[in-house]
Amino acid sequence: MTEELELTLFQIITAAGGSKSSYIAAIQEAKAGNFDAAKQLVTDGDNFQSQAHDPHAKLLTQEAQLSMEGKNSADLVCLLLIHAEDQMMSCEVFKQMAEEFIAVYEKIG
Numbered sequence: 001m002t003e004e005l006e007l008t009l010f011q012i013i014t015a016a017g018g019s020k021s022s023y024i025a026a027i028q029e030a031k032a033g034n035f036d037a038a039k040q041l042v043t044d045g046d047n048f049q050s051q052a053h054d055p056h057a058k059l060l061t062q063e064a065q066l067s068m069e070g071k072n073s074a075d076l077v078c079l080l081l082i083h084a085e086d087q088m089m090s091c092e093v094f095k096q097m098a099e100e101f102i103a104v105y106e107k108i109g
Helices: 003-031 035-068 079-108
Strands: none
Touching (some): 003 079, 035 079
């Protein structure tokens, strides 16, 4: 694995972690009745999520280019990449949960 790839993967993991943290904080704010703060935290989470998706899309493009050139893209596949993608998927689930919790708390609040 190259240093550039490693840095890109850590960028994805960090951004996805920030996203997930924002969504969790949004649920907590909604539970406390702070709906404007909760919605802002969802927006913040979306911004982090975008920061994770951009380098991920770049890696997917690189893999597709290697594949089209008939080259082996195995250099891109590693445990760190799998972890980065797992973190991205979990933040998407947390976003959906946060939006649902906010709606529920608004309804019962």
